[in-house]
Amino acid sequence: MKKMRFFILFIMMISGSIAVAGQPRNFHDPVKRLQQKEITGKVVLQMDSLILENYHKHLVQNSRNRGVEGYRIRIFSDNGYGAKENQMRVRASFLSLFPEIPTYPRYEGSYYKIYVGDFRTKRDALKTLEIIRKDFPDAFIVEDKIVLKD
Numbered sequence: 738m739k740k741m742r743f744f745i746l747f748i749m750m751i752s753g754s755i756a757v758a759g760q761p762r763n764f765h766d767p768v769k770r771l772q773q774k775e776i777t778g779k780v781v782l783q784m785d786s787l788i789l790e791n792y793h794k795h796l797v798q799n800s801r802n803r804g805v806e807g808y809r810i811r812i813f814s815d816n817g818y819g820a821k822e823n824q825m826r827v828r829a830s831f832l833s834l835f836p837e838i839p840t841y842p843r844y845e846g847s848y849y850k851i852y853v854g855d856f857r858t859k860r861d862a863l864k865t866l867e868i869i870r871k872d873f874p875d876a877f878i879v880e881d882k883i884v885l886k887d
Contacts, residue, residue: 804882808862809841812873813851824849827873834872838865839884855883 813827828840828851841852853869856862862878869876 802882803884805857805885807881807883808854808856808859808878809852809881809883810854810856810862810866810869810876811850811852811879812869812876814848816848820849824851827851831873835869852879852881855886857883857885 812831813824815823824842828842831838831840831851831853835853838854843850843852854862854865856865859878866876866878
């Protein structure tokens with residue numbers, strides 16, 4: 738019986754995290770809905786308060802995480818003298834060629850980098866990479882947190 742309760746709670750946490758990841762903060766909490774007295778039916782949900790507390794921490798953590806696992810294309814990486822200016826120049830060049838693809842300039846560990854695109858699958862990233870490589874031959878795909886479009 739304990740295993741069944743834990744399994745149900747685990748499924749609820751996973752489904753809650755999936756639902757929460759792409760939604761704004763005004764989401765509906767499935768545990769709260771099950772605990773409401775207005776629900777007609779014979780569902781009785783009993784759990785330890787620590788489980789409920791951890792469940793809510795999980796929901797809050799997922800609501801702060803504004804991205805999902807996906808892929809981007811890195812078109813630039815450089816450090817040293819003039820790297821920041823080169824980064825801005827390459828970004829401007831990319832935006833003039835591909836204005837519909839978002840760019841993400843970053844400074845990571847003494848390197849100035851430029852990532853482009855938000856691709857949910859590697860297949861989508863590969864299609865765009867073929868097009869981009871004509872103008873940026875050193876471009877390659879990296880895994881990253883991406884922004885989902887509404």
